Amino acid sequence: MSEDPYRTLDVSKDATDAEIKRSYRKLARQYHPDRNPGDAAAEERFKSIQSAYEEIGTAEARSNHDQQKRMEEMFSRGGVSSPFGGSDLGDIFSQFFGGRGGKTSGFDFNFEGNHQGRKKSHETPRGANIEAGIDISMNQAIRGADVKFSHRRMRICSKCKGTSFGSSSQCSSCNGYGVQTKGSTITVRVPKGAEHGHLLRLKGMGHEHPEGESGDLLITVRLDAEDGRRWEEGRLVQEVRIPYSTLVMGGKVRITTPDRKKVQIEIPEGARIGDRRRLQGHGHSGGPLDVEFVLSEPEKLTKSQREALEILRESGL
Ligand SMILES: [Zn+2]
Structure with missing residues (x-):
């Protein structure tokens, strides 16, 4: 009842209506009973997401x-x-x-x-x-x-x-x-x-x-910050999905900026989830864009990915 619907839906108070809707859809998918059969915690979370959306969804x-x-x-x-x-x-x-x-x-x-x-x-x-x-x-x-x-x-x-x-x-x-x-x-x-x-x-x-x-x-x-982005105290933050191997060993990742430009980002070895980089000139109206590293979580694994992971597991990673 007293839960803050903005917090439940993981959006800031000044998020656009569209942003609230996107976040709701993402969370509802994640905690949907079909995806978490028999999980009471997920079910509870799903219900609070629903009622939060009723409060601020329109x-x-x-x-x-x-x-x-x-x-x-x-x-x-x-x-x-x-x-x-x-x-x-x-x-x-x-x-x-x-x-x-x-x-x-x-x-x-x-x-x-x-x-x-x-x-x-x-x-x-x-x-x-x-x-x-x-x-x-x-x-x-x-x-x-x-x-x-x-x-x-x-x-x-x-x-x-x-x-x-x-x-x-x-x-x-x-x-x-x-x-x-x-x-x-x-x-x-x-x-x-x-x-x-x-x-x-x-x-x-x-x-x-x-x-x-x-x-x-x-x-x-x-x-509206658009999908995968959000505002944080006037700063535009964009999530960058990085495969686990690139996060650990370093590498390059391409992103699309708000201007629809493709930009390559250098991921240093040993990067962490939540690390940020500031890209000058790629934000809204030529301002800075902060990119935040998040883990790319595959929906489905291919056969070779599964085999590779098996080897990883054996190696203790
Ligand atoms: Zn009167």
């Missing part, structure tokens, strides 16, 4: 999960226990009450500050910011791109125009919150040369507040 589920996590962090930071008990966080409160006029960049969640309490405040109320992510390819990042983005946000109630907020008048449309959830689709312009983790702030595109300014929409641009 953009919508993921955004709900992330929002809930942000709320939980916020409450634990403020030392206030969550009135939501971990559920129903998609409700009106979690989305609505944001920080007050420019004082903080994020939320300023004060639970005394309900309708009435807030009216006494001298500070201008402000709708909450919305945090989200959009995924683009590395090519799109180099050229810049216009990306369609859909999200739900609180808008001033079209019936009462927000006037029922904090008053005793009833509004059947918004139940006195003065705002309603509405979906909107916008086109987001990602600038040329955007890097992984680039933050776009769309002023006033967050939640609206019936008595104050709107929050902002904060979009993190995520670049």
